[in-house]
Amino acid sequence: MTVIERRPASRDPQRILPRWLQWTVITLLLLTLLPVLYMLIIAFSPDVEAAQGVLWPSEFEFGNWGAVWTTVDLAGGLFNSLVAAFTAGVIATVFGLGAAYCLTRFTFFGRKLYLNSLVGLQSVPGVMIILPLFVMFSSFGNAIGIQLVGTRPALIITYLTFAIPFATWLLVTYLRQIPISFEEAAMIDGLSRFGALRKIIFPLAVPGMIISLVFSLLVGWNDVLFATVLTAPETQTVAVKLQVFAASTESGALPLYGQLMVASLISSAPVVILYMIFQRQLVGGLSAGGEKG
Amino acid sequence: MVTGRPAAEIPPPAPPPAPNRQGRPATGGRPLWLMWPNLVLLIVVIAIPFLIAIYISFVDLDQYTLRRFFSAPFIAFDNYIESFGASNLLHSVWISLAFAVLTTVFAAPMGILAAMALNTRFRGRALVRSAFLIPYVLPSFVTAMVWRFILQPTGAANNILGWFGIEGTQWLIGGNSFWALTLVDVWASWPFLYMMALAGLQNIPGELYDAADIDGATWRQKIRFVVLPQIRGQLLLGLLLSTLAHFNNFTLPFVLLGTPAPEAALTLPVNVFQTSFQVFRFGLGGAMAVISLILMMIPAIIYLRASRLTADAGEE
Numbered sequence: 001m002t003v004i005e006r007r008p009a010s011r012d013p014q015r016i017l018p019r020w021l022q023w024t025v026i027t028l029l030l031l032t033l034l035p036v037l038y039m040l041i042i043a044f045s046p047d048v049e050a051a052q053g054v055l056w057p058s059e060f061e062f063g064n065w066g067a068v069w070t071t072v073d074l075a076g077g078l079f080n081s082l083v084a085a086f087t088a089g090v091i092a093t094v095f096g097l098g099a100a101y102c103l104t105r106f107t108f109f110g111r112k113l114y115l116n117s118l119v120g121l122q123s124v125p126g127v128m129i130i131l132p133l134f135v136m137f138s139s140f141g142n143a144i145g146i147q148l149v150g151t152r153p154a155l156i157i158t159y160l161t162f163a164i165p166f167a168t169w170l171l172v173t174y175l176r177q178i179p180i181s182f183e184e185a186a187m188i189d190g191l192s193r194f195g196a197l198r199k200i201i202f203p204l205a206v207p208g209m210i211i212s213l214v215f216s217l218l219v220g221w222n223d224v225l226f227a228t229v230l231t232a233p234e235t236q237t238v239a240v241k242l243q244v245f246a247a248s249t250e251s252g253a254l255p256l257y258g259q260l261m262v263a264s265l266i267s268s269a270p271v272v273i274l275y276m277i278f279q280r281q282l283v284g285g286l287s288a289g290g291e292k293g
Numbered sequence: 294m295v296t297g298r299p300a301a302e303i304p305p306p307a308p309p310p311a312p313n314r315q316g317r318p319a320t321g322g323r324p325l326w327l328m329w330p331n332l333v334l335l336i337v338v339i340a341i342p343f344l345i346a347i348y349i350s351f352v353d354l355d356q357y358t359l360r361r362f363f364s365a366p367f368i369a370f371d372n373y374i375e376s377f378g379a380s381n382l383l384h385s386v387w388i389s390l391a392f393a394v395l396t397t398v399f400a401a402p403m404g405i406l407a408a409m410a411l412n413t414r415f416r417g418r419a420l421v422r423s424a425f426l427i428p429y430v431l432p433s434f435v436t437a438m439v440w441r442f443i444l445q446p447t448g449a450a451n452n453i454l455g456w457f458g459i460e461g462t463q464w465l466i467g468g469n470s471f472w473a474l475t476l477v478d479v480w481a482s483w484p485f486l487y488m489m490a491l492a493g494l495q496n497i498p499g500e501l502y503d504a505a506d507i508d509g510a511t512w513r514q515k516i517r518f519v520v521l522p523q524i525r526g527q528l529l530l531g532l533l534l535s536t537l538a539h540f541n542n543f544t545l546p547f548v549l550l551g552t553p554a555p556e557a558a559l560t561l562p563v564n565v566f567q568t569s570f571q572v573f574r575f576g577l578g579g580a581m582a583v584i585s586l587i588l589m590m591i592p593a594i595i596y597l598r599a600s601r602l603t604a605d606a607g608e609e
Contacts, residue, residue, distance in 0.1 A: 013502040015413040016494075016520055017406075018512050025410040026421060029403065032480060036427055038449065039439050053445075053452040091334075099331035106323050114332075121339060123589055125541050127565040128582040132345035135575060138359055160338045168331060193324060222432040224544040225562075229570055239434045243548060246438055250445075257442060264435045275430035276423055282488070 043261040050257035064258035071259055074266065076234070077241035081267075084152060084227075084237060085220025088159035089213045092167035097209060100171035101201065105180065115172065121165040126225045129161045134229055150232030158226040163216040170215065174208030175201070211281045214274055221271055238267045350579035359575065372580035382581055384556075385564040386588065392475060392560060393539035397486075397532055399479045404486025405528070409520065412494050429484035437548035440477045441465065470550055470558040478545055482535060489531030493524030537592050561585050 017025065042050045043064055045057035068074060102108075103115060134149065141148035148154045182204070183196040191199065227237040236244070242263055249256045275282060350372055352358075352365040376382045407425060411418060428436070443449045444464035451461025464473040501523065505515050521528075543562040546554060552571060554563045565585060569578030 012413045013499050013506065016409045016502075016512060016515055021512075022410045022413070025406045029407055029410075030421070030424060033424060033427060035439055035443060035480070036431070038443065042442070050442075051447060053443075053448045053450075055449055055452065095331045095334055098327035102323075102325050102328040106325060108323075108325060114328075117335075121335075123537055123541070123592075124339075124343075125562060125565075125582065125585055125589060126543055127562050127569070127578075128346055128586050129339070129342055131565075131569050131575065131578055131582055132342035132349060134570075135349060135354070135359065136342065136345060157338055160334065161342070164331065164334055164338070197324075222434070222544070224434050224547060225566065228547075239432065242434060242438065246441070246548075247551075260438070260442070264438055268431050268435045271432055272427065272430050275426060279423065279426065282426075 039261050039264060042257055043265055045258055047255050047258050050261075051255045061258060064262045068259040068262045068266075071256060072241055072245040072263060073236075074238065074241065074263055077236055077238035078267065080152070080231070080235055081221050081237040081239065084155045084159060085217045085223075086213075088156050088163045088220050089167070089216035091156075092160060092163035092216050093171070093209050093212045096164060096168035096171045096212060097205060099168050100175050101197065103168075103172050104175040105183075115169075118165045118169040118172070122162065122169070126162075130158060130226055130229050133158050133161075137230070149230055150235060152235050155226060155230050155235065155237075158230060159216075159220045159223065162219060166219065167212040167216050170212045171205070171208055174211070175205060178204050211278060214278055215282075218271055218274060242267060346579055346582060349575055350583045352576050354575040354579070356573040359573075365576075368576070372576045373584070375577055376580045376584060380568070380577065380581070381556075381559065381564065382561075382584065385559050385561045386585075388471065388557070388559055389540050389561040392471065392478070392558075393536045395475050396478045396482060396539045397536045399475070400483040400486050400535065401528075401532060403479070403483040404488075404531075405490045407483070407487040408490035408494055409516070411491065425484050425487060427484075428481050429488075431481070433481065433542075433544040434548050436477065436481045437545050440473075440480075441549050444473055465550055466555050468557045470555040474546055474549060474558045474560075477549055478539060478542065481545065482539070485535055485538075486528075486531050489527055489534075490524055493527030494520065496527075497523045533592060533595060537589070540589065540592075561588075 015022075038055070041056065044060045044062065045054070046059070046061045049057050099114075103111060133154075137148040137154050178201060182200050186196040186200045187193065221237075222239065223237070224239045224243070227240045228243075231237060231240055242260075245256075245263060246260055249260050351367060351369060353368045353371070354365045358365040411422060411425075446461065446463060450464065454461055463469060497520070501519050502515070505519050510518065541562060542560070543566065546558060546560045546563050547566070550558055552563070552567055554560070554567070561581075562585070565578050565581045568574050568581060
């Protein structure tokens, strides 16, 4: 006991860094967040001052928050992003659940390969996928006389290319934690395989499905590559709309930096809020492959 | 509503029992058909496009031949030869590799220190934790746009440098653009390594710290002999995933630097994009995409190995 008492710095056994270093690290890292704050300041600044790189405006400008909705079709972009990302997320989650159930409950030929593909496919470069899809959409579209490039279904299909492996893998890691004995007990008590699936597994899997839906949605929302190639003005997601707006702001006579920052804040708000709600699952999901290395 | 919808997708009537029952002797059959929709979708949206990408890389496909791409002239390995010879592919591979590795190297100490600093309880810890996530969870296109604004010639970055008597410079064109890109990606990605390290720290049993304390270990020794060995697996996975993600990152360089990208920061994904969708050399772009996939497979195989270890460990 006396040995421990001699060292008052280590009261908390979990403490690793000495107090001074701990607070230096925290302070410095919090300071790196200043650009986020700057975004907020510029959203309330007059454009002329923003263009000069002024850090604090001489007066606050609230007009940006109203004007942005008419300058750029922000509402349309938000709607398009939501529709494309949400639809892809729902499809991926529903289809992913069935596969995840089989992959965690049965052994069959090709199961290992399937699991590995799910992981491997997540690292396939987006440019590798978008090129053939674009060529397919444009040439098949020409062949059957329907314009596919620029439509929403085309975009949703491309989002599925990452949403399906991602959602399926996430659900595999989730269903793995539900003990098989739950179903076996239910089946011994007279439920059919499907009864057990519906009454036991499904309710337990709902949180996992929500997480898979949310994260698929977020990845879709953040996509720029697929949406740049595959959307027309009326289907543009908010990411693309914002970029078009930024380009016009930079080359235009009068810069609209204030509105640009407002638009940035509005389009990131849903993402940041969702991530904050699902913070715990985010960490779990990211390291899903490697709980123990 | 989220919970209601999928229920309708799973058809309630019992399926015909599957005939083969090797494996786990469970009652009630093995409804393996449940995974067919998933498999079919994977084949349609990934496997077929994948094969077409390989086909495209062997034909001379541009905007004129796009309409009849099955009759595009077959030119065997010419696209590949051009990729390695006349095009700037190798330059891009080098840029992407340097960018991916440097970003991870700079972000790792930040992430690890942050995780260790937040491992003790203190007032406001939850708030700091959430704040640390912000750069990571901001959409990349927003991060890139904000930094583009900060780093422009008359922007805040040059203003602040001016206070210290440092002459402002061009950050987004020329040689500096590579460092601007690295800086911004470090800013955006260190929280990922922080989260991975934190997850690792939470698995360290308290007794190890106690033992270190009793042995009179200093904090440096604690880091070196307790913390780092204990989070090694988690951390290595994080470093690998992080490098892979930077190598693949399209959004950040694309939005931060615009197109055509400055030569010094022409990363591979942006190069493939420009070749395919701005010069419309689909064949050449396809060859470059295939080459970048092969390059990606090297770390991906390592990743698969790492995750297979855990896939096995996590089962039964």
